[in-house]
Amino acid sequence: MTHPLRIGTRGSPLALAQAHETRDRLIAAHPHLAAPGAIEIVVFKTTGDRILDRTLAEAGGKGLFTKELEEALYDGRADLAVHSMKDVPTVLPPGLEIAALLPREDVRDALFTRGGHGLDDLPAGSLVGTAGLRRQAQILERRPDLRVVPLRGNVQTRLSKLDAGEVDATLLALAGLRRLGLTERITAVLEPEVMLPAVAQGAIGIEIRSDDATTRALLAPLHCAGTASRVIAERAFLGALDGSCRTPIAAMAVLDGGRLHMRGKVLSTDGRQVFRIERSGPAADGPAMGADAGAEIKAALPPDFFLP
Ligand SMILES: NCc1[nH]cc(CCC(=O)O)c1CC(=O)O
Numbered sequence: 001m002t003h004p005l006r007i008g009t010r011g012s013p014l015a016l017a018q019a020h021e022t023r024d025r026l027i028a029a030h031p032h033l034a035a036p037g038a039i040e041i042v043v044f045k046t047t048g049d050r051i052l053d054r055t056l057a058e059a060g061g062k063g064l065f066t067k068e069l070e071e072a073l074y075d076g077r078a079d080l081a082v083h084s085m086k087d088v089p090t091v092l093p094p095g096l097e098i099a100a101l102l103p104r105e106d107v108r109d110a111l112f113t114r115g116g117h118g119l120d121d122l123p124a125g126s127l128v129g130t131a132g133l134r135r136q137a138q139i140l141e142r143r144p145d146l147r148v149v150p151l152r153g154n155v156q157t158r159l160s161k162l163d164a165g166e167v168d169a170t171l172l173a174l175a176g177l178r179r180l181g182l183t184e185r186i187t188a189v190l191e192p193e194v195m196l197p198a199v200a201q202g203a204i205g206i207e208i209r210s211d212d213a214t215t216r217a218l219l220a221p222l223h224c225a226g227t228a229s230r231v232i233a234e235r236a237f238l239g240a241l242d243g244s245c246r247t248p249i250a251a252m253a254v255l256d257g258g259r260l261h262m263r264g265k266v267l268s269t270d271g272r273q274v275f276r277i278e279r280s281g282p283a284a285d286g287p288a289m290g291a292d293a294g295a296e297i298k299a300a301l302p303p304d305f306f307l308p
Contacts, residue, residue, distance in 0.1 A: 004040040005033065005218070008069045008078025011043040012154055017179045018204050019082045022222070025102065029221040042078055044068045048087070062089040066207075070096060073207065079215045081207040085200035085231055086173075088207075090239035098205045100219040104227040105175035105202040107252055109135065109195045110186040113169040114162055118188045122146060122169060129158065129167030133269055137248035138195050139171075140271030155182055171195075175202035196250035196265045199234040203227055226255050233286035237264050240294025247306050251293075253286065260286050264293050266301060275300055 005026070009019035019041050027034045048064035063070075069081035070093055085101065092098070111119055113126075119142060122128075128139050129151025136148045151158055151170055155177065158170050171190070177183045206222070208215045230253040237251045248269060253262035260283045266275045277297045279289045 004037055005080070005215070006078045007039060007041045008044055008072045008081040009041060010046055010049055010065065010069070012049065013156075013180055014084075014154070014176045015082070016041075016043075018084070021102065021179070021204070022080075022082050022206060025222045026218060030218060033218075042072070044072055044078075070207070073209050079208065079212065080219065083205050083207060084176075085203040085205040085235075086198045088200070088205055090235050092207070095210050096207055097210045099208045099216045100206045100223040101227045101231055102204040102206070102222060103224040104230065105178055106189075107197040107202040108174050108192065109171050109190045109197060109201075110174045110177055110183070111169060111171055111188045111190055112159065112162055112185060113187045114165070115168070116187055117169075119143060119169075119190065119194065126168040127166075129161065129170045132171075132198075133246060134198055134248045134250050134267075135171050135195065137267035137269050137271045138250070138265075141267060141274055142194055142271075144271065155180060159185060173197075173201055192252050192263065196263060197252050199238045199249065199251045200231045201252075203231045205231075229253075229260060229283045229286045230255060233260055233262050233290035236287045236290030237262065237294040238290075240291040241266065241298050243306055251290075253290070255283060258283050260289065262286075262289060262293060264297055266297055266305075268305075273302075273305075 007019050007022060009015045023039050033039055046065050046068045065087040066083055072078040073081055073096060113122060124145040126146050128146050128148050130136055131150045131152045139146060139148055151161060151167055155172060161167060162170055174189060206219055233253040234251045238249060241249060243249050248267040251264040253260050259280060261280045264277045275297050277293045279293045281289050
């Protein structure tokens with residue numbers, strides 16, 4: 001090889017854990033890559049990492065966590081980019097593709113509360129810290145008597161704010177906590193009936209240049225077909241909705257033998273308006289099922305539902 005295989009990643013602890021998982025899986029599939037210097041992990045700072053004072057929805061725009069990594073792919077500063085698929089826009093920039101989806105983690109969200117309460121027994125008026133509109137809307141759907149305040153930062157930051165009493169509760173994706181080994185302090189895991197996950201939550205995707213057949217071949221053994229059929233259906237749902245990032249949208253597909261079941265949900269940010277959809281069909285029909293479900297729920301929304 002003329003140069004090391006360069007893995008591009010963000011620098012957050014979770015992003016680094018995902019980059020290391022990718023490296024480990026590459027080495028397991030191709031033992032020659034264990035040689036010193038065969039793989040290099042290169043860290044890039046993304047716009048999303050720089051914006052710490054506002055919620056992402058306020059910052060606006062899509063691809064806040066992916067753009068700089070994609071530029072590195074175009075320039076050849078990275079051969080592959082490791083992403084949380086949850087942060088990857090439904091339409092990829094030209095000339096790039098997701099070459100592999102790693103086996104998906106648990107898709108559910110975890111709740112942390114100071115008093116050890118679950119969601120249903122948190123005292124009225126409790127402050128729930130989350131910057132995510134999907135989580136905000138579904139918390140308020142179930143508990144309109146709670147107050148949601150913006151809370152950003154990595155896992156450690158959020159937990160220290162919880163300890164300091166800035167908020168009474170916060171939520172994080174179980175997948176990220178598992179990958180960081182930080183599940184110990186979880187108070188409750190929220191079932192999808194209460195908190196439907198974000199599209200592609202818990203899935204790691206690896207992006208490459210479409211003209212890079214060498215890297216595509218290296219990644220082929222890492223690809224998980226089951227994860228792909230679920231994530232592709234969910235992303236088709238999101239793509240058909242064409243929602244702004246200020247609209248709470250959730251979806252989850254599960255496989256049962258050869259069949260795919262998917263649930264989708266669109267809410268108002270205050271959780272008062274909730275639109276749901278459910279579909280089942282052969283796994284091979286996932287993309288059409290997702291797109292169809294997205295179109296149907298969109299048609300049911302009031303005309304001015306999507307925020308600009
Ligand atoms: N938007 C940030 C983000 N992107 C992916 C994850 C967690 C890992 C995953 O869902 O794959 C997180 C943090 C969180 O929501 O708790």
